[in-house]
Amino acid sequence: MTAVSVRNVWKEYDGRIVLEQVSLEVEPHSFIALVGPSGCGKSTFLRMLLSAETPTKGDILFEGERLPGEPTADRGVVFQRYSVFPHLTVLENVVLGKEFAASPLLGKLFGKARKRAREEAAEILTAVGLGDFLHLYPSQLSGGMQQRLAIAQALIKRPKILLLDEPFGALDPGIRAEIHVLMLKLWRETRMTVFMVTHDLSEAFHLGTRVIAFDRPRNRPEERDRYGATITHDLAVWPPKYPVSDTHIASGGTTRLLDELEALPGRPGVGH
Amino acid sequence: MDRAGGRPAVMRKRMINVYPTRGAALFLAALPFLLLLLAYLAGSAARLADNPDDKLLPSFASIGAGFARMAFEADPRTGDVLLWVDTAASLARLLAGLAIATVMAGVFGIAIGLVPFVRTTFNGFVAVIAMIPPLAILPILFIIFGLGETSKVALIVIGVAPVVMRDMILRVDEMPRELMVKAQTLGASTWQIALRVVVPQMMPRLIDSVRLSLCSAWLFLIAAEAIASQSGLGYRIFLLRRYLAMDTILPYVAWITLLAFALDFGLRRLQGKAFPWFAQGRT
Numbered sequence: 227m228t229a230v231s232v233r234n235v236w237k238e239y240d241g242r243i244v245l246e247q248v249s250l251e252v253e254p255h256s257f258i259a260l261v262g263p264s265g266c267g268k269s270t271f272l273r274m275l276l277s278a279e280t281p282t283k284g285d286i287l288f289e290g291e292r293l294p295g296e297p298t299a300d301r302g303v304v305f306q307r308y309s310v311f312p313h314l315t316v317l318e319n320v321v322l323g324k325e326f327a328a329s330p331l332l333g334k335l336f337g338k339a340r341k342r343a344r345e346e347a348a349e350i351l352t353a354v355g356l357g358d359f360l361h362l363y364p365s366q367l368s369g370g371m372q373q374r375l376a377i378a379q380a381l382i383k384r385p386k387i388l389l390l391d392e393p394f395g396a397l398d399p400g401i402r403a404e405i406h407v408l409m410l411k412l413w414r415e416t417r418m419t420v421f422m423v424t425h426d427l428s429e430a431f432h433l434g435t436r437v438i439a440f441d442r443p444r445n446r447p448e449e450r451d452r453y454g455a456t457i458t459h460d461l462a463v464w465p466p467k468y469p470v471s472d473t474h475i476a477s478g479g480t481t482r483l484l485d486e487l488e489a490l491p492g493r494p495g496v497g498h
Numbered sequence: 499m500d501r502a503g504g505r506p507a508v509m510r511k512r513m514i515n516v517y518p519t520r521g522a523a524l525f526l527a528a529l530p531f532l533l534l535l536l537a538y539l540a541g542s543a544a545r546l547a548d549n550p551d552d553k554l555l556p557s558f559a560s561i562g563a564g565f566a567r568m569a570f571e572a573d574p575r576t577g578d579v580l581l582w583v584d585t586a587a588s589l590a591r592l593l594a595g596l597a598i599a600t601v602m603a604g605v606f607g608i609a610i611g612l613v614p615f616v617r618t619t620f621n622g623f624v625a626v627i628a629m630i631p632p633l634a635i636l637p638i639l640f641i642i643f644g645l646g647e648t649s650k651v652a653l654i655v656i657g658v659a660p661v662v663m664r665d666m667i668l669r670v671d672e673m674p675r676e677l678m679v680k681a682q683t684l685g686a687s688t689w690q691i692a693l694r695v696v697v698p699q700m701m702p703r704l705i706d707s708v709r710l711s712l713c714s715a716w717l718f719l720i721a722a723e724a725i726a727s728q729s730g731l732g733y734r735i736f737l738l739r740r741y742l743a744m745d746t747i748l749p750y751v752a753w754i755t756l757l758a759f760a761l762d763f764g765l766r767r768l769q770g771k772a773f774p775w776f777a778q779g780r781t
Contacts, residue, residue: 297682298682299684305676310680311677311681312776313773313776314698314775323684326681326684327685330687333689334694364775380683383684
């Protein structure tokens with residue numbers, strides 16, 4: 227069974243082709259890292275998975291069904307910025323997802339239901355390491371803590387797919403390493419399928435079970451508008467992370483694959 | 499140690515990097531007020547020396563007497579203490595107008611900013627309506643609503659609401675797309691997004707917008723009171739103009755300024771108290 231099936235998807239903006247001939251089958255509980263140069267459409271691809279944008283041509287199926295035309299609660303997201311609501315405290319940011327589901331009219335819970343939702347939210351926040359900061363506003367948090375909050379906020383909806391758009395790009399290396407450990411742990415526990423756009427190849431191989439590279443096979447100035455980017459590399463990461471235990475992937479494996487990607491011939495033609 | 503030109507060390511910094519000390523800052527901030535006061539005193543003294551009956555620049559003593567007469571003595575004709583009666587009348591009109599305008603602007607501005615169908619229907623309409631000079635339709639308001647309170651409040655609403663509404667539309671536009679998408683991935687409906695995400699984020703911005711339009715609200719109030727009214731601060735100063743009663747007009751103007759400043763200050767405090775996240779996020 228495939229969790230996500232992308233069938234010959236194209237994306238155009240005003241006649242300018244951004245993505246073409248993108249096809250992809252993704253197993254459930256994969257961790258897909260999307261890499262590629264700036265402007266190669268990998269974020270556009272992620273937004274299409276989110277239904278924040280629709281493909282010009284082609285279909286994206288999720289568990290055999292075509293994606294709905296707008297974002298839904300079964301697909302969570304963490305952006306690089308603006309992922310959390312500045313007017314709510316850490317706890318309120320996470321409770322919000324519960325409140326939307328339980329209270330259609332006011333979007334707010336009271337009494338016992340409120341207490342239960344807050345306890346569940348606090349539990350998730352403790353799991354991502356924010357247990358001591360429940361009543362701060364996002365602007366009082368560091369960048370890494372804000373991203374942890376954004377992850378917790380998405381997790382309370384128990385999404386089947388988690389979409390990450392350069393989530394750790396703005397974090398310094400130490401914080402990033404910590405949040406990588408957390409991310410792998412959450413991925414294993416929740417059995418979500420994760421798509422992550424990143425600029426960082428080592429991050430891609432460290433976290434991903436599969437690394438997908440987007441690029442423009444034809445990139446001369448006169449070709450840019452008429453030929454889009456597509457998937458140029460599709461690499462399974464070795465050793466497989468799942469159902470492997472929670473130890474870190476052997477660094478040897480990562481390095482070897484990094485070398486391999488670097489050594490691959492640049493931009494082979496489409497369909498080769 | 500300075501070898502370049504014998505200038506003191508502090509002068510070697512660029513102007514944009516030199517800050518006054520606390521004491522100097524206080525003095526500098528007070529300086530323009532003091533200069534204005536001095537200029538007035540000098541002018542007043544010179545004119546009064548020339549002609550003790552001069553009405554144009556009355557002495558501070560007669561201004562004080564004028565103020566006391568309005569603020570503490572009952573008017574012989576009506577038995578009212580005029581300053582307070584005028585203040586109450588004007589503030590009631592101003593606050594009613596501002597309240598109606600704010601609610602209208604908030605509701606419609608957010609609806610137009612958030613829902614594409616509402617936007618395509620009303621965006622152009624609001625843009626055109628906002629261009630009508632409010633004072634130009636004051637006669638129409640007098641004809642429709644009569645010379646009572648309604649027409650004055652309506653003028654303030656018509657003058658203030660479109661501007662604040664357009665500002666709200668822009669502010670909703672400014673909200674990061676990511677937040678809207680995020681709310682949807684948390685399962686929110688349009689109504690829930692409006693209620694829990696957009697409205698709370700717009701409240702402090704609405705206060706900013708209202709603060710900026712306070713000045714035009716006062717303008718419309720005083721204009722309406724000057725033209726047709728039997729009470730109010732604007733009515734009073736235009737009435738006193740006939741008697742060249744500068745000793746009363748000047749304290750009235752100062753009083754109006756003080757009220758406007760207090761209102762602005764109060765709104766700013768309210769914003770800081772009610773929306774602590776807003777001030778923190780701004781720095």
